[in-house]
Amino acid sequence: MAYVYIISETPYEGETSGPWTKIGYSKNPPQWRMNANLKRGNPRSIQVAAAFEYPTQSEARTAEREAHEHFAESAGQNGKEWFNVSADQVERWFLGHGVQKVDTSEL
Numbered sequence: 001m002a003y004v005y006i007i008s009e010t011p012y013e014g015e016t017s018g019p020w021t022k023i024g025y026s027k028n029p030p031q032w033r034m035n036a037n038l039k040r041g042n043p044r045s046i047q048v049a050a051a052f053e054y055p056t057q058s059e060a061r062t063a064e065r066e067a068h069e070h071f072a073e074s075a076g077q078n079g080k081e082w083f084n085v086s087a088d089q090v091e092r093w094f095l096g097h098g099v100q101k102v103d104t105s106e107l
Helices: 030-038 057-070 087-095
Strands: 002-010 020-026 045-054
Touching: 002 030, 002 057, 002 087, 020 057, 020 087, 030 045, 045 057, 045 087, 057 087
Parallel strands: none
Antiparallel strands: 002 020, 002 045
16 A cells, blocks of 8 residues: 655745645555654645555556646746645645545544
């Protein structure tokens, strides 16, 4: 089992560069990944906006890659996993591909 997760970042008041959303993959539950190292060095508040469970790591990696390709025009300066789109937009894209959202409070 593996996950594709969406993490949203709460911008500072008055900040106009966002919204910023991370699309990532993990074989661990999304909260574990976020707590392990995503909060360190990030002064903004972040939260898991949605997560999708896949039966295999390969399927999750493929889904993450396809989402990155779809949102490539909105990629941040580092061109990696942060995109200048809303978490809702990314979630709708995944749901439009027939993926089931998981209840992250139970992970």
